[in-house]
Amino acid sequence: MMNIKILAFGIAKDIFGGSTISIELDENATTKQLKTQLETAYPRLKQLASYMVAVNNEYADDAGLITEHDEIAVIPPVSGG
Amino acid sequence: MNTQIEIHTEPLNVQSCIDWIMSPHSGGIDVFIGTVRDMTKGKTVVCLEFEAYNQMAIKEMEKIAQQAFDNWPVQKILIHHRTGVLAVGEIPVIIAVSAAHRAAAFEACRYIIDTLKETVPIWKKEVFEDGEVWVAAHP
Known part of the structure; x- marks a missing residue:
């Protein structure tokens, strides 16, 4: 298992109750597995219009692998400008 | 730096x-200025709160700028x-684009603000007199 720190922004901060959370994730988990685990722990994520995961400042595919020292962020629908 | x-x-x-953005090589400069509006769907807006994932937001804005350079002759x-x-x-938000001729500056500027709103990790919360809402969060 690996302990992953996740950054939250916008409404994800409200859903997580803070700007960072930590979760235990299987070694070599995919982004999809991370999302499934997050949605189980924080069901309100499923009510969002959509959300993305960013790994090391890039939008990640569901199949992408996550490793322990990656910078992971949950990106709810953006609304800048 | 361009x-x-x-x-x-x-x-x-x-x-x-x-x-x-001013330059003797430019024949036209297009400047878009986004401003905070006082109403949303008939409700009075008190203020907006903007939050950014700074490092990634800069990276995404750099990508958009590169796409604009790839698609229009802008300077x-x-x-x-x-x-x-x-x-x-x-x-x-302020976006400014310079080009030798105006069409490229207008089109690139439009592309940049439209794409920024879709891809750059920045969020706004609208604060009303009776509550607040993260824009676009829910369907």
Whole structure:
């Protein structure tokens, strides 16, 4: 298992109750597995219009692998400008 | 440098953006200024709160600028975005594009603001008299 720190922004901060959370994730988990685990722990994520995961400042595919020292962020629908 | 991409916590300065983008090689400069509107769907807006994932937001804005350079003959691109609490009338975003001829500047500027709103990790919360809402969060 690996302990992953996740950054939250916008409404994800409200859903997580803070700007960072930590979760235990299987070694070599995919982004999809991370999302499934997050949605189980924080069901309100499923009510969002959509959300993305960013790994090391890039939008990640569901199949992408996550490793322990990656910078992971949950990106709810953006609304800048 | 032909791009200037920044996120500021202090008020944006329109004149300094124009000063940076001006060039004797340009025949036209297009400047888009986003401003905080006083109403959303009939409700009075008290203020907006902007939050950014700074490092990634800069990276995404750099990608958009590169796409604009790839698609239009433009010379310089400036994108400044503000974060924090903004009152009605304040400026969350300034985009400035220079080109030899105006069509490219207009089209690239439009592309940059439209794409920024879709891909750049920046969020705004609308604060009303009776509550607040993260824009676009829910269907």
